[in-house]
Amino acid sequence: MKALKIPEATVVRLSLYSRHLRQLINDGTLTVSSGEIAAGVGVSSAQVRKDLAYFGEFGTRGVGYNVQELHGHIVRILGLNREWNVVIVGVGKLGSALAVYKGFASRGFNIVGLMDVSEQRIGLSLGKLVIEPLTILEQRIREKSVKIGIITVPGSAAQEVADMMTAAGVSSILNFSPRVLKVPKRVILRNVDLSVNMEVLSFYLSRFESRQ
Amino acid sequence: MKALKIPEATVVRLSLYSRHLRQLINDGTLTVSSGEIAAGVGVSSAQVRKDLAYFGEFGTRGVGYNVQELHGHIVRILGLNREWNVVIVGVGKLGSALAVYKGFASRGFNIVGLMDVSEQRIGLSLGKLVIEPLTILEQRIREKSVKIGIITVPGSAAQEVADMMTAAGVSSILNFSPRVLKVPKRVILRNVDLSVNMEVLSFYLSRFESRQ
Numbered sequence: 001m002k003a004l005k006i007p008e009a010t011v012v013r014l015s016l017y018s019r020h021l022r023q024l025i026n027d028g029t030l031t032v033s034s035g036e037i038a039a040g041v042g043v044s045s046a047q048v049r050k051d052l053a054y055f056g057e058f059g060t061r062g063v064g065y066n067v068q069e070l071h072g073h074i075v076r077i078l079g080l081n082r083e084w085n086v087v088i089v090g091v092g093k094l095g096s097a098l099a100v101y102k103g104f105a106s107r108g109f110n111i112v113g114l115m116d117v118s119e120q121r122i123g124l125s126l127g128k129l130v131i132e133p134l135t136i137l138e139q140r141i142r143e144k145s146v147k148i149g150i151i152t153v154p155g156s157a158a159q160e161v162a163d164m165m166t167a168a169g170v171s172s173i174l175n176f177s178p179r180v181l182k183v184p185k186r187v188i189l190r191n192v193d194l195s196v197n198m199e200v201l202s203f204y205l206s207r208f209e210s211r212q
Numbered sequence: 213m214k215a216l217k218i219p220e221a222t223v224v225r226l227s228l229y230s231r232h233l234r235q236l237i238n239d240g241t242l243t244v245s246s247g248e249i250a251a252g253v254g255v256s257s258a259q260v261r262k263d264l265a266y267f268g269e270f271g272t273r274g275v276g277y278n279v280q281e282l283h284g285h286i287v288r289i290l291g292l293n294r295e296w297n298v299v300i301v302g303v304g305k306l307g308s309a310l311a312v313y314k315g316f317a318s319r320g321f322n323i324v325g326l327m328d329v330s331e332q333r334i335g336l337s338l339g340k341l342v343i344e345p346l347t348i349l350e351q352r353i354r355e356k357s358v359k360i361g362i363i364t365v366p367g368s369a370a371q372e373v374a375d376m377m378t379a380a381g382v383s384s385i386l387n388f389s390p391r392v393l394k395v396p397k398r399v400i401l402r403n404v405d406l407s408v409n410m411e412v413l414s415f416y417l418s419r420f421e422s423r424q
Contacts, residue, residue: 008412009221015411023392078411079418086410093309100305103390103407108414148413171420172413178315180235188416192409195315197402198298199227199290200220201360201384202320204400206291208383 010051014074016041017048021071033064080108085146087113087170089161090153091121091131094176098150099126109148113140117157134161141168148172155179222263226286228253229260233283245276292320297358299325299382301373302365303333303343306388310362311338321360325352329369346373353380360384367391 020040024032034052038045052058052070055077059065075081086104088095091114098104099114114131116122121131132140140146149165151158151173158177165173172188175181183189232252236244246264250257264270264282267289271277287293298316300307303326310316311326326343328334333343344352352358361377363370363385370389377385384400387393395401 006415011412011415012408014415015405015408018411019405077415079414080411082418084410084414084417093305093312097305097309098406101406103405104410107407107411109407109410147417148410172417174409174413186420188413188420190409190413192406193227193231193315194310194313194404195319195321196224196227197386197404198296198316198321198360199230199292199319200223201386201400201402202291202296203218203223203226203289205296205359205384206294208400 006054010054011078013041013043013047013051014078017051018071018074018078018080021067021074024067025071029067031064032067032070034059037065083108083110084148085110085112085144086148086150087111087115087137087140087144087146087165088150088152089115089134089137089165090151090157090177091116091118091124091126092152095150095152096126098152098176099129112144112146113137115140134164137161137164138168141165141170146170148174150174150176151181152176218266222266223290225253225255225259225263226290229263230283230286230290230292233279233286236279237283241279243276244279244282246271249277295320295322296360297322297324297356298360298362299323299327299349299352299356299358299377300362300364301327301346301349301377302363302369302389303328303330303336303338304364307362307364308338310364311341324356324358325349327352346376349373349376350380353377353382358382360386362386362388363393364388 017037020037034048035045038048058070058073086109088099088111099111114126114129115134115137116131117134122133124131147170149170151161153161155177158179159181162173162181162183166183166187173183175189175191181189229249232249246260247257250260270282270285298321300311300323311323316323326338326341327346327349328343329346334345336343359382361382363373365373367389370391371393374385374393374395378395378399385395387401387403393401
């Protein structure tokens with residue numbers, strides 16, 4: 001990922017800009033300034049301009065950005081102008097929550113497989129899918145050209161699942177397990193730790209309380 | 213949050229550094245360089261030094277950081293040297309997953325209340341807690357001095373829940389609903405959108421594919 005040069009923080013912000021622009025489209029807004037985008041997302045307007053500058057010239061000085069056009073650009077930059085097939089391995093509470101998460105389908109992420117090793121879970125329906133045994137993972141990845149794998153198994157099983165996914169051709173993994181995973185260089189790995197969000201809150205909370 | 217000056221991205225990285233340092237402690241490592249921390253977390257060593265410099269001088273030039281000491285500093289900076297009581301409102305799939313998420317308790321976040329409006333859910337046990345009606349939210353927040361509220365209700369109910377939380381004295385909210393919430397200035401609000409992680413993957417995937 002480093003070789004691609006665009007900072008990951010910029011990509012995360014592009015994702016936030018695209019949400020804000022979609023809201024503006026829904027509200028019927030036609031043009032927007034970098035300052036207005038910045039205020040809507042909670043960053044500086046210089047940051048907005050710098051992030052967008054990685055990808056070319058979008059706005060008109062003194063006029064701002066055409067909302068529809070800028071949204072379309074960002075959607076293409078983020079690769080959201082197409083659909084991506086996704087499998088989820090580990091259909092416990094978190095895996096189930098992700099399997100029915102509405103934000104995925106609306107942005108082009110199609111969950112096409114749910115796999116687990118638990119006999120109690122295999123065969124159950126969740127949304128439009130039936131939970132399948134882990135042994136079918138490689139076949140599903142190949143036949144559905146799955147590019148994204150989500151790992152929501154316990155840490156002890158995570159590396160094995162990652163190995164199966166990458167062997168079958170998955171090129172990116174979202175890892176919710178606490179385990180640090182080893183993947184081939186060509187595979188994009190993103191680790192999600194839900195307690196990071198809580199720690200950001202406790203940072204600001206304890207600074208706030210120490211001032212009182 | 214802006215008035216507190218430390219960039220949120222720095223706080224997020226501190227959280228990642230603390231994880232890496234805990235791992236080093238477990239491995240028995242005594243000292244570490246900024247370059248080693250950087251490699252472990254996936255940022256530049258200049259970034260590590262800059263982030264730490266906000267909070268004072270920690271390392272010794274040419275020797276590096278004492279792992280235990282630096283970990284202790286960061287834990288205190290993040291406010292993780294104490295416990296925080298937390299309520300979760302909305303005990304659907306995502307709320308249930310968070311209610312039993314092991315990463316919370318181990319970092320000092322105690323879930324002390326689970327509330328929902330569904331008659332099917334109220335009275336059910338989840339971990340050590342019983343799901344209670346939303347009407348009891350304000351009482352629980354006051355009697356347990358809850359500082360952090362997690363919102364995992366549908367967007368249509370999210371503002372009402374946020375209002376109830378802040379009226380009862382919650383000072384920070386983690387919002388998993390897609391709704392943009394209005395909260396009083398004194399309240400720290402953090403929005404979590406799980407599809408942002410997917411969009412970062414699709415960004416790198418589409419850049420990678422367009423090169424082939």
